[in-house]
Amino acid sequence: MGENIEWLDGKTDDLEKAFAIRIEVFCDEQGYAPSMELDNQDASSWHLLYCMNGIPAATGRVYWKDGRTIGLGRIAVRQPWRGKGLGRKVLSAMEEKARALGAQSAELDAQCRAIGFYEKCGYIVCGEEHMDGHVPHKLMRKNL
Numbered sequence: 373m374g375e376n377i378e379w380l381d382g383k384t385d386d387l388e389k390a391f392a393i394r395i396e397v398f399c400d401e402q403g404y405a406p407s408m409e410l411d412n413q414d415a416s417s418w419h420l421l422y423c424m425n426g427i428p429a430a431t432g433r434v435y436w437k438d439g440r441t442i443g444l445g446r447i448a449v450r451q452p453w454r455g456k457g458l459g460r461k462v463l464s465a466m467e468e469k470a471r472a473l474g475a476q477s478a479e480l481d482a483q484c485r486a487i488g489f490y491e492k493c494g495y496i497v498c499g500e501e502h503m504d505g506h507v508p509h510k511l512m513r514k515n516l
Contacts, residue, residue, distance in 0.1 A: 376426075377465050380419040382433070390419045390431040397448035404505050413445070418469060422462055429453040430462045434469050437479060441513075442470035444480040463493055470516055477515050484508040 380387055391410060398404045417433040432447035444466050449459050470478050481504060482490050487497065490512050499511030 376423045378421045382417045389428045393431045440476040442475035
């Protein structure tokens with residue numbers, strides 16, 4: 373079976389598997405409230421569902437921030453697949469989607485502990501540290 377990427381439209385597709393990954397990673401592991409995790413942005417986003425051998429392993433969403441910038445968010449890799457390069461594959465697929473939609477740049481709100489990962493992927497910090505819930509974040513940007 374191998375690896376499989378599926379793009380789900382937040383307006384029309386079933387997002388249950390993508391939401392389950394987000395709840396597992398952000399709520400169960402990191403302590404976010406489910407009411408904070410699932411929000412109104414979901415309906416106007418494209419959601420990536422990355423499966424390994426048929427098992428949902430990772431997710432993320434892309435959405436327009438303005439006429440030239442796509443936001444990347446809710447990037448989550450389930451624990452059994454961490455440290456194996458899947459995060460980079462997910463991010464690359466999200467950037468491809470953003471380019472296909474016509475975006476010139478991508479922005480994401482990175483947890484401070486993940487800034488090094490995003491810098492290795494070409495992102496630069498472009499905002500001050502701020503809190504998202506109980507976790508410090510910084511805005512990062514990359515030209516596509």
